Every structure is written in structure tokens, then in C-alpha cells.
Amino acid sequence: MATYALETSSLSKSFSHGTVHAVRNVSLAVPAGSVFGIVGKNGAGKSTLLKLVAGFMRQDAGTVSVLGRQLRPGESDPRIGALVEAPAVYGKLDAFENLMNRALVLGLPDPKKACREALELVGLDARTAGDGSRRVLWPRGTYVDDLSTGQRQRLGVALALIGNPELLLLDEPLSGIDPTGVSLLRDLLVRLNRERGVTIVVSSHVLADLGRMCTHYGIMRDGALVRQLTSEELADACATYLTLRVDAPERAVAVLAEELPGLTVRVLPGGSLRVTAPGGGEPDRTVLAQVLLAAGIAVTELTASAPDVEAELVRIIDGKADAAGRRTAKKGR
Ligand SMILES: Nc1ncnc2c1ncn2[C@@H]1O[C@H](COP(=O)(O)OP(=O)(O)OP(=O)(O)O)[C@@H](O)[C@H]1O
Numbered sequence: 001m002a003t004y005a006l007e008t009s010s011l012s013k014s015f016s017h018g019t020v021h022a023v024r025n026v027s028l029a030v031p032a033g034s035v036f037g038i039v040g041k042n043g044a045g046k047s048t049l050l051k052l053v054a055g056f057m058r059q060d061a062g063t064v065s066v067l068g069r070q071l072r073p074g075e076s077d078p079r080i081g082a083l084v085e086a087p088a089v090y091g092k093l094d095a096f097e098n099l100m101n102r103a104l105v106l107g108l109p110d111p112k113k114a115c116r117e118a119l120e121l122v123g124l125d126a127r128t129a130g131d132g133s134r135r136v137l138w139p140r141g142t143y144v145d146d147l148s149t150g151q152r153q154r155l156g157v158a159l160a161l162i163g164n165p166e167l168l169l170l171d172e173p174l175s176g177i178d179p180t181g182v183s184l185l186r187d188l189l190v191r192l193n194r195e196r197g198v199t200i201v202v203s204s205h206v207l208a209d210l211g212r213m214c215t216h217y218g219i220m221r222d223g224a225l226v227r228q229l230t231s232e233e234l235a236d237a238c239a240t241y242l243t244l245r246v247d248a249p250e251r252a253v254a255v256l257a258e259e260l261p262g263l264t265v266r267v268l269p270g271g272s273l274r275v276t277a278p279g280g281g282e283p284d285r286t287v288l289a290q291v292l293l294a295a296g297i298a299v300t301e302l303t304a305s306a307p308d309v310e311a312e313l314v315r316i317i318d319g320k321a322d323a324a325g326r327r328t329a330k331k332g333r
Contacts, residue, residue, distance in 0.1 A: 002032055002067050002068035003031065003032060004029050004030055004031055004032060004065075004068075005030050005031070005032040005033070005034070005066070005067055005166065005167050005199035006028065006029075006030040006036075006053060006064075006065070006066055006067075006167060006199070006201060007027075007028065007029050007030070007064075007065045008026055008027060008028045008049075008052075008053065008062060008063065008064050008065075009027050009062055009063045009065075010025050010026070010027055010061060010062040010063075011023055011025070011026045011027070011028075011049070011052060011059050011061070011062035011063070011064065012024055012025055012026070012059060012060050012061045012062050013048055013052055013057065013059050013060050014060060021222075021223045022045045022048040022223050023045045023048050023049050023052065023059075023223050024045075024222070024223035024224045025062070025224065026045075026049060026062070026220075026223075026224065026225045027062075027225070028049075028218055028225055028228070029228070030199060030201055030216070030218075031199075031215075031216065032067075032197075032199055033193070033197050033199055034193075034199055034200075034215045034216045035189070035190070035193050035199075035200045035202065035213045035214045035215050035216070036199070036200065036201045036202070036214065036215070036216045036217070036218060037202055037203070037204065037210040037213070037214035037216070037217045037218070038050070038201060038202070038203040038217075038218050038220060039203070039204070039205075039207065039210065039217060039218070039219055039220070039313060039317055040219060040220035040221055040317060041221070041317060044220040044221055044222065044223070045220050045222075045223040045224075046171065046203040046220055047084060047085055047171050047203070048223075049220070050082070050084045050169045050171050050201065050203065051084050051085075052064060053066070053080070053169060053201070054076060054080060054082040054084055054169050055071060055074050055075045055076035055077070055080075056076075056082075056084060057074065058073040058074040059073055066079065066080060066167060067079055067166060067167065077167075078106065078163070079165055079166040079167060080165055080166075080167045080168075080169060081159075081160035081161055081162070081163065081165030081167070081168045081169070082160055082168070082169040082170075083156040083157055083159065083160040083169070083170050083171060083173055084169060084170075084171040085171055085172075086152075086156070087152060087153065087155060087156025087159055088159075089144045089152070089155060089156070089159070090144065091143060091144050091145035092143050092144075092145065093143070093144060094142055094143060094144065095119065095124060095142075095144060095147070095151075095155045095158075096115055096119070098144060098155065098159065099114075099115040099118055099119065099155075099158060099159060099162055100112070100115055102159050102162050102163075103115055103162055103163070106162065106163040108162070108163055114162055114163065115162065118158040118159075118161050118162045119158055121158065121161055121188055122154040122155070122157050122158045122161070122184075122185065122188070123154065123181060123184045123185075124151065124154050124155065124158065149176035150176050150177045150178055150181055152176075153173070153174075153175065153176045153177050154177065154181060154185070156173070157170070157173055157185060157188075160173075161192075164196070164198075165198065166197075166198060166199065167198070167199045167200075167201070168189075168192070168198055168199070168200045168201070168202075169201050170189075170200065170201070170202040170203070171202075171203050172203060172204055172205070173185065173189075173202060173204075174186065174204065174206065174209055175204075182209065186209060186212060186213060189202070189213055190212075190213055193213075200213075202214070207309075207310040207313050207314070208310055210313075211231075211309045211310055211313075214231055215230065215231050216228065216229070216230050216231065217229055217230075217231070217234060217313070219313075219316050219317055221317070221319065226316075226319075227316055231309075234309055234312060234313065235309060237312055237316075238308055238309060238311070238312040240276075240282040240304060240305050240306075241274050241275060241276040241282065241283075241304075241305050242274075242275045242282060242283055242285060242288065242302060242303070242304055242305075243268070243272050243273070243274055243275075243301075243302070243303050243304075243305070244272060244273045244275060244288070244292075244299055244301065244302050245271070245272050245273075245299070245300045245301035245302075246273065246292060246297050246298065246299050246300065247297060247298045247300065248297050249267055249271045249272075249273055250267070251295070251297060252265075252273060252292055252295075252297050253265050253267060253273065255291065255292060255295040255297065256273075256275070256288075256291065256292075259291045259295075260283075260287070260288070260291060262277070262278040263275055263276065263277060263278070263283055263288075264276040264278075272301075275288065282304055282305075285302060285304075289302070
């Protein structure tokens with residue numbers, strides 16, 4: 001099995017006679033078995049990158065390798081399932097017919113079964129309603145043109161899933177989907193990844209959704225890939241702090257300023273202390289407790305803040321965190 005499900009090398013694509021550099025020199029390495037989130041502001045180049053990998057357009061320069069095989073420019077690898085921007089569907093066919101079409105193109109051995117499975121996976125299958133009647137969530141016979149935005153998006157995910165792809169490319173897959181559908185699809189993607197080992201590359205502006213799925217992140221800015229990091233590295237880079245309850249807060253502030261001058265210490269309403277290490281990390285709690293204890297101050301409560309992954313991603317996207325992941329524009333909390 002290839003170490004990387006997807007690798008790009010110096011991939012570039014420009015539009016408008018070379019005036020818009022949508023993707024600039026992107027060298028990306030997506031580990032096999034990962035859920036890789038692509039994030040960046042509007043226009044950062046996420047969709048273009050995914051289209052190049054899916055073979056929906058040709059690059060100007062650079063290479064794309066999928067599961068160990070280098071693709072020709074504009075070539076689609078059958079092991080890829082892709083939902084990039086609006087799903088490519090035939091509006092005057094219904095959902096099942098659209099799936100059948102794809103199943104036949106892929107040459108699947110039992111296309112009907114594959115279509116039913118794909119519809120079931122994305123929650124567009126027939127279900128038994130509370131009153132015992134069979135309610136068809138996927139309206140058979142309804143033209144795709146007449147489906148709701150969310151139904152069409154679910155169909156797009158089903159089209160990407162049919163044929164059991166090894167690499168899924170999903171551009172904003174959860175947009176326009178109702179909250180129940182979002183959690184269903186998110187759980188589905190996590191299951192496909194964990195149980196079937198499908199590698200997923202997913203772009204989204206909803207960082208909280210990505211935070212629940214992604215093992216790795218790539219951050220794009222102005223067409224360039226400015227950072228790649230694991231979810232652990234992201235969590236480590238997050239600003240965290242300790243909250244302490246002590247029996248003598250004012251004296252504790254003075255002791256900490258004297259003994260551990262690098263720390264930022266704030267007295268909160270109610271008398272608790274919020275302590276942040278230099279650069280925003282969590283202070284060493286053993287050292288902290290020892291220093292206070294040596295000064296005769298009792299620590300009665302000590303809690304660590306949960307890392308705010310979403311806020312840290314926003315800081316990286318906005319260019320406010322340097323290469324080591326620490327904030328460059330932050331002082332205190
Ligand atoms: N077919 C095209 N013709 C001309 N310019 C294009 C084309 N496709 C994309 N662009 C431009 O390339 C840049 C990157 O666009 P892209 O859609 O890849 O960004 P994105 O990160 O997916 O944005 P969003 O988050 O808004 O979907 C933008 O400046 C966009 O206007």
C-alpha cells in the first residue's frame with residue numbers, strides 16, 4: 001500500500017491568461033488512511049486543487065500521484081470518488097437513474113445493488129416512517145432538477161461513494177444539508193475512513209465539522225499551500241491556559257511574577273487566576289504548584305482549558321500564526 005494516497009508536486013494552475021494564480025506550486029502529501037482537511041479563505045484555491053487532482057482540469061505545471069501512480073494531466077483515476085463543487089448530475093433523470101449511470105460507467109458488477117447501497121449510506125433511501133408507512137426520502141421519479149439543495153448534495157456524496165473509491169475528494173460536502181443530514185454524513189465519512197480505510201480529502205469552511213473528522217490539515221492562502229499539520233500538532237499549537245483557585249490570589253500573582261516572570265497571570269472576577277505560558281501554551285502545572293506551595297499558598301483547584309482548534313485554524317488561515325504554530329499577533333489572554 002502506498003504511504004501517501006495523494007501526492008502533488010509543484011502543482012500550478014492559473015486562469016485569465018495567467019493573471020489569476022489559482023494554485024501555485026502546491027506540493028501536498030496526504031497520508032493513506034487520513035482524513036485531510038483543506039482550509040482557506042474564499043478564493044484560496046481549494047476547489048481548483050481538488051479539480052486538478054480529480055482530473056476535471058489540466059494543470060499548467062507539476063504532477064499528481066494517486067495511490068502511488070502518477071496521473072497524466074487531466075486524467076481521472078477510477079479509484080477516486082469526487083464531489084467537487086455542485087454535483088455533476090443529469091437534471092432530467094432521477095437520483096437512482098443518475099447513480100445507475102455512474103455505476104454503469106464504472107462497470108460495477110451489480111449496479112442496482114450498488115445504487116441502493118449508496119442511497120442508503122447518504123440517507124436518501126426509503127425508510128419506515130413513525131406511522132408504519134414507507135416514506136421515500138429519496139423521491140423516485142423526481143427529476144434531480146426538482147430536488148432540494150440538500151437532497152442534491154446528498155446525491156452528490158452518493159455519486160462520489162459508488163464503486164467503493166479508495167480516495168474521496170469532497171469539496172464542501174456538507175453545505176446546504178440539514179443538521180440531521182450533516183451529522184449522518186459526518187459519521188458516514190468517519191466510518192468509511194476508520195472501517196474501510198478510505199482516505200478522504202475534504203474542504204470546508206465549517207471548521208467545527210472538520211475538527212470532528214480530520215487527522216491532518218492543509219492550509220491554503222492565495223493559491224499556495226502554506227502549512228500542513230496533523231490534528232495533534234494543531235492541538236499542541238492551540239492557546240491553552242490553566243485556571244487556578246488559590247487561598248491568596250493577590251499574593252500568588254506577586255509570587256508568580258517574581259519566580260516565573262515569563263507567565264501571563266490574570267485575576268478573574270471571583271478571584272481565580274488564569275495563567276498562560278509564554279507563546280500561549282499551557283504552563284507546567286507541577287512547577288507552578290511547587291512555586292506557590294513553597295510560598296505557603298495552597299492551590300485548591302486547577303483546571304486546564306480545552307484547546308480551541310477552530311480558533312487556532314482561523315489564526316493560521318489569517319496568517320497570524322508563524323511556522324512553529326505559535327501566535328505572532330497575540331499578547332496575553
Ligand atoms: N474557471 C475559472 N476561471 C477563472 N478564474 C477562476 C476559475 N476557477 C477559479 N478561478 C479563480 O481562481 C481562484 C481560486 O478559486 P477556487 O474556486 O479554487 O477557490 P476556493 O478556495 O475553492 O474558494 P471558495 O472557498 O470561495 O470556494 C479565485 O480567484 C477564482 O476566482
